[in-house]
Amino acid sequence: MFIFSHRRTLTLLDGEYGSVFKGRSLDFDELRAYVPGDEVRDIDWKATARHGSPLVKRYVAVRRHSVLLLVDTGRNMAAEASSGEGKKDIAVHAAGVMGYLACRHGDDVGLLHGNEATSLYVPPRAGEEHLERLLRDIDSQITLESPHGKIAKQLDYVLRYLKGRLLIVVVADEFLPDDHTEAMLRRLRARHEVLWLTIQDAELAPTPGSAAKDSTDVRTAEPIPSRLAMDSKVRAAYATATGERTRRRRDTFRRLGIAEEHTGGSEDVLTAIFTLLEKHRSRAATTAQRGKGGTSAG
Amino acid sequence: MELSYWWILPLTAITVVFAAWLHRRRKPRPTRAVAYGERLTGLPEYQQALRRHRLRLALAVLLGAVFLAATATAAARPTQRSTEQPEIRNRDIVLCLDVSGSMTGTDAAIAGVFQELAKEFDGERIGMVIFDSSSVHVFPLTDDYEYAAEQLKLAKEALDDGAGSFFDGTWNGEGSSLIGDGLASCVQSFPDTDPSGDQGTAKRSRSVVLATDNFLSGEPIFTLDEAVALAATKNVKVHALNPGDVDYGGRTDQPGAQLRAAAERTGGSYYKLDSPEAVPGIVREVQATEATSYRAAPQAIVTDTPAWPLGIALLAGAGMLVLGWRLEP
Numbered sequence: 310m311f312i313f314s315h316r317r318t319l320t321l322l323d324g325e326y327g328s329v330f331k332g333r334s335l336d337f338d339e340l341r342a343y344v345p346g347d348e349v350r351d352i353d354w355k356a357t358a359r360h361g362s363p364l365v366k367r368y369v370a371v372r373r374h375s376v377l378l379l380v381d382t383g384r385n386m387a388a389e390a391s392s393g394e395g396k397k398d399i400a401v402h403a404a405g406v407m408g409y410l411a412c413r414h415g416d417d418v419g420l421l422h423g424n425e426a427t428s429l430y431v432p433p434r435a436g437e438e439h440l441e442r443l444l445r446d447i448d449s450q451i452t453l454e455s456p457h458g459k460i461a462k463q464l465d466y467v468l469r470y471l472k473g474r475l476l477i478v479v480v481a482d483e484f485l486p487d488d489h490t491e492a493m494l495r496r497l498r499a500r501h502e503v504l505w506l507t508i509q510d511a512e513l514a515p516t517p518g519s520a521a522k523d524s525t526d527v528r529t530a531e532p533i534p535s536r537l538a539m540d541s542k543v544r545a546a547y548a549t550a551t552g553e554r555t556r557r558r559r560d561t562f563r564r565l566g567i568a569e570e571h572t573g574g575s576e577d578v579l580t581a582i583f584t585l586l587e588k589h590r591s592r593a594a595t596t597a598q599r600g601k602g603g604t605s606a607g
Numbered sequence: 608m609e610l611s612y613w614w615i616l617p618l619t620a621i622t623v624v625f626a627a628w629l630h631r632r633r634k635p636r637p638t639r640a641v642a643y644g645e646r647l648t649g650l651p652e653y654q655q656a657l658r659r660h661r662l663r664l665a666l667a668v669l670l671g672a673v674f675l676a677a678t679a680t681a682a683a684r685p686t687q688r689s690t691e692q693p694e695i696r697n698r699d700i701v702l703c704l705d706v707s708g709s710m711t712g713t714d715a716a717i718a719g720v721f722q723e724l725a726k727e728f729d730g731e732r733i734g735m736v737i738f739d740s741s742s743v744h745v746f747p748l749t750d751d752y753e754y755a756a757e758q759l760k761l762a763k764e765a766l767d768d769g770a771g772s773f774f775d776g777t778w779n780g781e782g783s784s785l786i787g788d789g790l791a792s793c794v795q796s797f798p799d800t801d802p803s804g805d806q807g808t809a810k811r812s813r814s815v816v817l818a819t820d821n822f823l824s825g826e827p828i829f830t831l832d833e834a835v836a837l838a839a840t841k842n843v844k845v846h847a848l849n850p851g852d853v854d855y856g857g858r859t860d861q862p863g864a865q866l867r868a869a870a871e872r873t874g875g876s877y878y879k880l881d882s883p884e885a886v887p888g889i890v891r892e893v894q895a896t897e898a899t900s901y902r903a904a905p906q907a908i909v910t911d912t913p914a915w916p917l918g919i920a921l922l923a924g925a926g927m928l929v930l931g932w933r934l935e936p
Contacts, residue, residue, distance in 0.1 A: 385642035396642070453640060482642060511639065513647035522637060526644030533644055536934075537656045546652040554646065 312411060312476050313590040314374055314502060338367045374476050375433040376411040376418050377501075378404045378443060379467065381481040382450035383424035383458020388482075388527045389511040392574025396508045397451040400480045401444050402575050403506050406582050407478045408440040416476070421466060422447055425459035428466040433475075457528055460484065464493040468500070475501045483510045483571075485554060486561050494565050504589050505562060506581065507571040514538040514547040568592055608912070611684035619679040663934055670926045677920035687910045697811045699748055701734040703793035705819035706766070706777055707784040713818050713850040715766035716886035721816075722759035723887075724894070725752045732811075734796050735762065737773075738789030740780035740825060747796060782825015790817060790834035794843050813843040814875065816893065820851030821862035835869040844875040846893045848886070852879040 340356055343363035356364045380386075380400055390396045408418045412435070419433030420443040429450070431443055460481050467477065477497065486494065497503055513533065515521035521535040537543060562569035568589035572581035610616070647653050702721060704714040714737075725733060733755050734748035746758045765773030780788070793815045815838065821831070829837070838845055847870040852863035867877040878889045 388640040388642035393639075484643065510643055510646070511641045513641060513644065522639050524641045524644065525638045526648065527640045527642050529644065531644060531648060532638065533641070533647060534660065537653065537660055538647060540652075540656050543647070543650065543652045543656050546650045547647055550650055551646060 312374070312376060312407070312414070312416070312478070312504070312586060314476060340364045341367055374411075374416045375473065376407070376416045377433065377467070377471070377475045377477045378408060378418060378420045378422075378447075379460075379463055379477050379479045379481075380404055380420065380422040380447050381424070381458040381460050381463070381484075382422040382447060382455065384451075384453055384455050384527050385458045385482060385484075386451045386508075387453045387455070390482075390573060391509040391512055392576070393511070394574055396482055396510070397448065399508050399572060399575050399578060400451070401448050402578050403480050403508070403572065403582065404447055404478075405440070405444050406578060407480075407506075408443060409437070410582075411476075412437050412440055418443065419475075420446060421463055421471075422450055423463050423466070424456040425462055426456040428463050430466065430470070453527060458482075458484075461487075461490045461493055464490065464497055468493065468496055477501045477503045479503065479505045480508065481505070482508050483554075483558065485558065491561055491565070494561075494567065498565050498567055502589075503567045504585055505567050505569040506585055507558075507569060509571050509573040514544045517541070517544075566592065609686050609688055609909075610680070611686055613683055615679055615683040619675065619682075623675070663930055667927060667930045667934070670923045670930065674920055674923035674927060677916040677923060681913050681916040681920060685912050685916060687908075687912045689908050689910075690905045691908050697730050699732045699734070699797060699811050699813045701736060701748065701793045701796055701813075701815045703789060703815045703817040703819075704735070704737045704766075705739070705784055705786065705789060705817075706737045706774055707739050707820075707822075708769070709820055709822075709851060710818060711766045711769045712883045713848065713880060713886060715763050716883035717816065717818055717848070717890065718759045718763040718766055720887045720890045722756050722763060724890070725756040725759060728752050735759070736789070736793045736796060737762075737777060738785065738792060739774070739777035740783050740785050741777055742789050742792035743776040744792075744796060780825070782823075782827075784819065784822055785825055785827040786819050786821055786823055787827040787829035787831045787834040789819070790815070790831065790845065791829040791837055793817070794834065794838045794841055797841055797843060799841070813841065814893070815843055815845045816848065816890070817845050817870070818848045818850070819866065820849055821866040822851065823862070831865060831869050835872055838873045843873060845870045845873040846875045847877045848880055848889060849878070850880040850883070 340353060341364065343352060343357075343365045347365045351365045353364050353366045356366075386396045386400055388396055390399050392399075404420075411418050415435070417433035417435050418440050420431040421428060423429050429446070431446065458481075460479070467475070494503070511524070513524065515535055515538060517539040521539075523535050524533040524538075525531070526533065538547070559569070568585055570581045570585035570588060572578050648657075700721075702717060704710065704717060706714060718735075721733065728750070730750070732748040732750050733752075735745040735755075735758065737743050737745055745762060746755060749755055762773065765771050797813050823831075835845065847866050849863055849866055863879070870877040876893065880886065880889070
C-alpha cells in the first residue's frame with residue numbers, strides 16, 4: 310500500500326515510482342545503440358549478436374517521490390472533531406499513517422504547516438525519525454492560542470516556493486473553500502498530485518436530551534449554549550445548512566478533480582485513508598491523463 | 608418609611624459583592640472548543656433563539672435582583688413611623704334608664720343600640736343602671752363586652768316585654784321615677800376622681816346616657832339639681848333623652864326644660880325623642896361628639912409595613928419560577 314502517483318517522477322533519487330529517467334531496474338524499457346560511455350555490462354549480448362552492432366539495454370529507473378504533508382495547524386484544528394476527539398489528534402494520526410506509508414515505500418516526507426500568520430516548511434527527507442519530528446511539529450503547533458488557520462496561505466506557499474513535483478497530502482478540516490482558495494487548488498492540482506483528507510468538525514446541534522456540554526467557538530470565543538442548539542427549529546435549520554455546506558465542499562473537490570475523503574474520528578482514519586488512496590488511484594481512469602499512466606506497484 | 612435593621616442592606620450588598628467575586632473566581636464550566644461556529648451561529652433561527660434566551664436571562668437577572676432587594680428590604684423590617692393623635696377610646700358610659708312604664712320603648716331602643724355598639728367597643732367601659740323609685744345596677748362599668756352585650760340583650764328583651772324579674776328592685780322606694788336619685792346612682796357608679804388630679808387615672812371621659820321623661824312623682828333624696836351638681840363634681844356629662852317632652856311654651860319649670868337645663872349644665876346635650884326609632888341616630892351622634900372631643904397627646908406610632916416588599920418578592924419569585932420552567936430545555 311502506498312501513495313500512487315499518476316505521473317512519473319522527475320527526481321534522480323531511487324524509489325518505486327515510474328521515472329522519466331532511464332536507469333537500472335527490473336523494468337525493461339528499450340534497447341538502443343551503444344554509445345561510448347555506456348556501461349559495458351549493460352550491453353545486451355544476445356541482441357548485439359542478433360543485430361550486429363552493440364546494443365545496450367535500457368530500464369525505467371525506479372525513483373522515489375517526495376510526499377508533502379500539508380497540515381493546517383491553526384487554532385481551528387485544536388477544536389473538537391465530530392467524534393468528540395481533538396481534531397489535532399486525528400490530524401497527527403492521519404499524517405502519521407500517510408507518512409508511514411510513504412516511509413515504508415521509500416519516499417521522502419516533508420511537511421508544510423501553518424496558519425494565517427506563518428507557514429513553516431520542513432523539506433522532505435527519508436526515515437521514520439524525520440517523520441516523528443514532523444508529527445511532533447504538528448502536535449506542538451496546534452494550540453488554542455495559535456492564530457486561526459488559513460489553508461490558502463499554505464497553498465500559496467507551495468505554489469510560490471516549492472519546485473518540483475510533489476505528492477501533496479492535505480490534512481484540513483471542514484472549511485468552506487472560497488473562490489481564491491479554489492483558484493489556488495486548481496493551480497496546485499495542475500502542478501502536483503493532491504490528496505485531500507478532511508477531518509469532520511464537531512456536530513453543533515446535539516440531539517435533545519443528550520448531556521451535551523456548551524460549546525465555544527475557537528475563533529470568536531463566542532459561547533454556544535447547547536440548550537439553544539437543541540431547539541428543534543434551530544436543529545432543522547442547521548441540518549439544512551450543513552447539508553448545503555457539505556454539498557458545496559464536495560462539488561468543489563469534484564470540480565477540481567481532487568480525491569477527497571473525510572474522517573470523523575481516529576477509528577475510521579485508516580478506512581478513510583484507504584478509501585482516499587483508492588479514489589486517488591482510480592482517478593487515473595476517470596480523469597484526463599497527462600503523459601502515460603504511472604506504473605503501479607504495492 | 609424607616610428600616611429597623613438598616614444594617615441588613617449593607618450586609619446584603621457585601622454578600623452580593625462577595626458572591627459576585629466568588630462567581631468570577633469560579634472555574635468556568637468546561638466547554639468543548641468547536642471550529643466554524645458560524646455554521647450554527649450564522650443561522651437566523653439561532654440568532655432568534657439566542658435573542659430570546661438572552662432576554663430571558665436578562666429578565667431572570669432582573670427578577671433575581673428585585674427578589675433579593677425586596678426580601679432584603681423586608682428583612683430590614685420597614686416601619687412606618689407616624690405621629691398621630693389617636694382618638695382615645697377610654698370613655699366610660701353609663702346607661703341610666705328610667706324604667707317607669709312610659710319609658711320602656713325608648714329604653715329598649717337604647718339597650719338595642721348599645722348592644723350593637725358594644726361589639727365595636729375597644730377600650731370603652733359601659734355600665735347600666737335602671738331606676739324607677741329605686742335604682743338597680745344591672746351591671747357595673749365593664750370592658751367585658753361580651754358580658755355587657757349579653758346583659759344588654761337580656762335588658763332589651765325584658766324592656767320589650769315590659770314585665771318580669773328584670774325590674775325587681777326598682778320599686779323599693781316611695782313614688783316612681785325618682786330621677787334625681789336615679790341620676791345620682793348612675794353618677795356614683797363612676798369611681799371617684801383622683802383628688803391629686805393625676806392625669807393618668809382621671810383621663811377617662813365620663814358620660815351618662817339618661818333616658819327619662821322627667822315626670823317626677825314622689826320625694827327623691829336627691830333632687831335633679833343636686834344630682835346634676837354631683838355629676839359636675841365628678842366630671843360626668845349627662846346626655847338626656849326625653850321621649851315625653853310635652854312642654855307648653857318656654858317656661859323653665861316644665862319637666863323638659865328642667866332636664867335640658869340639667870343636661871346642658873354638665874356639658875352634655877338634650878334630645879327630644881319623637882319615637883324610639885330615632886334613638887340609634889341620636890346615640891351615634893352622642894358617640895360622635897364624644898369621639899371628636901377627646902384626643903390623646905400626639906403619639907409616635909411605629910408600624911411594620913412588610914406588605915409591599917414581600918408582595919414584590921412574591922411576584923418576582925413567581926416570575927422566576929415561570930422563567931426557570933421556560934429556561935429548562
